[in-house]
Structure formats: C-alpha cells, structure tokens
Amino acid sequence: MLKFLFNFSGRFILLAIILYAITGCSTKEQKDKQTITNPIDTVAVAPPNxxxxxxxxxxxxxxxxxxxxxxxxxxxxxxxxxxxxxxxxxxxxxxxxxxxxxxxxxxxxxxxxxxxxxxxxxxxxxxxxxxxxxxxxxxxxxxxxxxKEIRKVKKTASGIITSSLWNAMTENGTSPVLALQLSDIYAWTVDFFGIEKGDYFKVLYTEDYVDSTSVGISSIEAALFHHRGDDYYSFHFQEDSATYNYFDEKGKSLRKAFLKAPLKFSRISSRFSHSRYHPVLKIRRPHHGIDYAAPKGTHVFSIGDGRIIAKGFQARGGGNYLKIKHNSVYTTVYMHLNGFAKGLNQGDKVKQGQLIGYVGSTGLSTGPHLDYRVFKNGKPIDPLKVKAPPVEPVKKEDMKRFKDFYKPLKTQVDELILPHSTK
Known part of the structure; x- marks a missing residue:
C-alpha cells in the first residue's frame, strides 16, 4: 500500500513539474512578445505644427x-x-x-x-x-x-442706455459692431435717433475668432430691445433651407420692404461706381447712385415710409432734390427733379409709393433722368443691391416649429441680468 502511494505521489509530482515547465515557457514567450510589440503599439506620433x-x-x-x-x-x-x-x-x-x-x-x-x-x-x-x-x-x-480655422463663440450682452446705443456697448465691453447689427435688425421698429435714457437691450449672439482675434459677429440669435416702455423681441428663424429672417414672438417680421425702384423707368443709363466719367465735367469721380433714364415729367415715388429731411436746389450738382430719412439706418436721395409734388415741405412725412416729384434735367445733367441714391448708416450703397426682405409673417404650417424654436431663446434673453440693475 505504501509503495503504491509513493509511486502515485511521485508520478503526480513529476506531472506537476512538467506542466509548470510548459506553462512557464509559454508565459515567458508571451512576455517576450509583449516586450517586443508593446513599445511599438503605444508610441503616439504628435501631429505636425x-x-x-x-x-x-x-x-x-x-x-x-x-x-x-x-x-x-x-x-x-x-x-x-x-x-x-x-x-x-x-x-x-x-x-x-x-x-x-x-x-x-x-x-x-x-x-x-x-x-x-x-x-x-x-x-x-x-x-x-x-x-x-x-x-x-x-x-x-x-x-x-x-x-484659417474660425472658432465660433456664443456670447451674451446687455446694457442700459444713458446716451447712445454705441456708448452703451463700449461701456459694457461689447463690440460696437453689435450696435450696427442691432440697429439694422430694429431699423423699422425702433427710432435709434429717438432712444431715451433708460432704454435697454439684451442679446444672444455668436462672435467669430481666428486664433485669439475677433473677426466679426456672424449672427444675432435673439434679442430684446426695451424702448419707451415697450419690449421688442427678435428671433433669427430659419424659414427654409436657405432663408433666415427676424421675427417677433408672435411670428411677425421685423422688417418692411422698399419698392424696387422709385419710378417706372425705361432703362438704367448709369450705374453705381467709385469712378465714373462725368459727361458734363469731363472728369472721373464717384457716382454713388443709379441713373434712371425716363421722359421729363415721369412720376417719382418715395420707396418707403419716411420724413423729408432736405428739399432744395443745387445749381452745380443735383438740381432739384429731395432727401428722405426712412429710419435710423436708411436714407434716400432723389436728384435732377423737374419739380416737386404739390404741398411737400421739409419735415413732412411721406408714405411708401407717395408721389414726391417729377423726372427732369436740372443741375449738372445732359438729359432727363433720375439720379437715385441710397445711404445705409450714412454711407452710400448700391441701390440695386439693397435687399428688400419679405414682410410676410411665419407661415401657419411653420408656427409650431417657430414656437418650439423661440421659447427657449426668449427664456435665455429674459434671464440676462442688466448691469447695475435688477430688471
């Protein structure tokens, strides 16, 4: 019996030694393989600068x-x-x-x-x-x-107006460019020449950066302008795949459209240019308007609601002319008129499509035409490139989508804290 147990235990020990030798070698081989392959597998190559x-x-x-x-x-x-x-x-x-x-x-x-x-x-x-x-x-x-790679940064701004919108922006460390964009959005709603002390604004917007340098404000997503006791909201809503417009919380457009032209004309005889040969003076100089060739006496209409801020005569320039201020952004000028519509005076209000004068050839002119000019924020722009945004409200079929879009933005705007105020 003892001999059997000895033989059995001896065999067991021998088997254990053999198994250890086999598994040990296998483990060593695996470790050797890992030693060889791991450094290659874990090397991280830095991207080039x-x-x-x-x-x-x-x-x-x-x-x-x-x-x-x-x-x-x-x-x-x-x-x-x-x-x-x-x-x-x-x-x-x-x-x-x-x-x-x-x-x-x-x-x-x-x-x-x-x-x-x-x-x-x-x-x-x-x-x-x-x-x-x-x-x-x-x-x-x-x-x-x-x-260059553009980094878009979501930002907010708010301020109480004490003198002007521009000053309110700079006082609060916000880009004054934002003031120009707000004045464009609210051009038909807020008279920026009549804003009062205590009016205030709140804005959600996106500013673009290249490296650490701002390269402009790409969009204003939502805004509130409090003017003379009333709140005016604007939300940048995508109507279709390519069209964005600003609407209030009821889905009404904040913009009105200009007439495409101030008269029924036969042709454009001269376009907007920074260097045009003047047919009378025989020199090259800027022509910041559009000349519409039309018979003498053709009716000229105001392209939008506004107020006449200048009416007069320039013998060595525009002849009989009218200047109409439509809002705090846009002003139009009508020159070389043969005469003015009856009863019009400086300071009078005019309506879109209202008769204001008649085509003529007064001043420096070689023939009957209307020299029509548009100014945006005091600078001349090409009248043919003035965008006339639609005045239609959000479509009925899009109202649910619009409400889902603007409500969270309105909450964010309302929650913005005004500087030095608990409003």
Whole structure:
C-alpha cells in the first residue's frame, strides 16, 4: 500500500513539474512578445505644427507686412525669384487672386529651406484676417487659396442706455459692431435717433475668432430691445433651407420692404461706381447712385415710409432734390427733379409709393433722368443691391416649429441680468 502511494505521489509530482515547465515557457514567450510589440503599439506620433497648411518645422519662416509701393514682384525679387517666374505666378493667379489687389499693411510669409541657401519655397499673402493665398514657388507652380480655422463663440450682452446705443456697448465691453447689427435688425421698429435714457437691450449672439482675434459677429440669435416702455423681441428663424429672417414672438417680421425702384423707368443709363466719367465735367469721380433714364415729367415715388429731411436746389450738382430719412439706418436721395409734388415741405412725412416729384434735367445733367441714391448708416450703397426682405409673417404650417424654436431663446434673453440693475 505504501509503495503504491509513493509511486502515485511521485508520478503526480513529476506531472506537476512538467506542466509548470510548459506553462512557464509559454508565459515567458508571451512576455517576450509583449516586450517586443508593446513599445511599438503605444508610441503616439504628435501631429505636425502647421501654418497655412504647411509644416512649420520644415522651413525657416520670414514674416512681414506689405509696405507702401510694394507689390508681388518687388517682394519676390528680394528673394532672388526670377522675374519670368514671378510673371508666370501672376498669370497663374489671375483666376484665383488678382495680385494687383495686394494691400499695404497686410501680412505675408515666405517659407525658406533650412539649407545654407535658404531657397524660397512658398509665399503666403493674407487677403484678410480669415482668407489667404499660397504661391508654390517650386518647379510645379501652383496658386491656391485657403481659410484659417474660425472658432465660433456664443456670447451674451446687455446694457442700459444713458446716451447712445454705441456708448452703451463700449461701456459694457461689447463690440460696437453689435450696435450696427442691432440697429439694422430694429431699423423699422425702433427710432435709434429717438432712444431715451433708460432704454435697454439684451442679446444672444455668436462672435467669430481666428486664433485669439475677433473677426466679426456672424449672427444675432435673439434679442430684446426695451424702448419707451415697450419690449421688442427678435428671433433669427430659419424659414427654409436657405432663408433666415427676424421675427417677433408672435411670428411677425421685423422688417418692411422698399419698392424696387422709385419710378417706372425705361432703362438704367448709369450705374453705381467709385469712378465714373462725368459727361458734363469731363472728369472721373464717384457716382454713388443709379441713373434712371425716363421722359421729363415721369412720376417719382418715395420707396418707403419716411420724413423729408432736405428739399432744395443745387445749381452745380443735383438740381432739384429731395432727401428722405426712412429710419435710423436708411436714407434716400432723389436728384435732377423737374419739380416737386404739390404741398411737400421739409419735415413732412411721406408714405411708401407717395408721389414726391417729377423726372427732369436740372443741375449738372445732359438729359432727363433720375439720379437715385441710397445711404445705409450714412454711407452710400448700391441701390440695386439693397435687399428688400419679405414682410410676410411665419407661415401657419411653420408656427409650431417657430414656437418650439423661440421659447427657449426668449427664456435665455429674459434671464440676462442688466448691469447695475435688477430688471
């Protein structure tokens, strides 16, 4: 019996030794494999540091600003780029970026090889804070444009007006550009020349940044303007795949439309231009309006509701003219009139479509026509590019979607705290 137990236990011990040897080797092999493969599997490759899509570490980069009387050729010649190559670049760039539009003060970058010759490989010009153009100076000359990454930041602003909307923005550390955008949204609702001390605003908006620099306000999502005791809300609602408009909480549009033209005309004889040859003075000068050729006596109408702020005669200019202020943003001017509609005086209110005068050829004019001009925030704009937004309210079939959209925004706006106030 003892002999049997000994033989059995001996065999068991021998079997255990064999199994340990096998599993030990297997474990060692696995560890060896891990030792070999793990370092490769866990290495993280850092992404290259890029500037304008080019790897920074691969080049010596020189940065400068365009100086007065500098242009593409004068800049590249300093880097020993042959003139025939510069000419080829300019021609290649024609449909991408007009090199004649390079502006004084704008930054440019030259990417050079690390070698002793510092051979230039790329020239990059910043068109503005967002857009740039890359000139490949190597054998295969190419010209491409690009955009810097834009970071959108949701922001809020509020303020109580003590003197003007502009001052209220700057006092609260908000971009004054926001004041211009608000005045455009509320142009038909709020008289910004008649705002009172104690009026206030609350805004939800998006500001765009490139790196840490603001490049503008891309949109105002919602706003409240409290004016003379009344609350005026606006919500930027998407009506369809391509159309956004501002509506109040009842779904009514905040904008009114202008008439497309102030008269029934036969043709446009001269367009908006910053340099037009004057047919009388025989010189080139800006023509910030549209000339509508029409027979003498053709009726001229106000393109929108407003008030006459000027009525007079310019012998060496517009002849008989009228200036109408429609709101705090838009003003229109009607020149070379043969005469005015009966009973119109400076200070009178006019309605959209109301007769205000008759086509003539007074002042500096070679024939009967209407010189019609539009000013936005005091600056002339092309009348043909004035957008006449629809005045229709939100469609009935879209009202549920509109309510679901504006209600949370209205709550956010209402909850904004006014500075130095518990309102």
């Amino acid at each position: 890029l500037l304008f899509g080019l790897p920074v570490d691969s080049f010596v980069i020189e940065n400068n600003n365009v100086k007065r009387n500098e242009f593409l050729a004068s800049i590249l010649l300093k880097y020993d780029i042959p003139y025939n190559q510069i000419d080829k670049l300019a021609k290649q760039s024609k449909n991408t970026f007009d090199v004649r539009k390079i502006k004084v003060g704008n930054p440019y970058f030259v990417f050079l090889d690390h070698d002793s010759l510092h051979t230039p490989r790329y020239f990059v010009y910043e068109i503005d804070k967002v857009n740039y153009v890359v000139y490949n100076l190597q054998d295969s000359i190419t010209v491409t444009t690009g955009q």
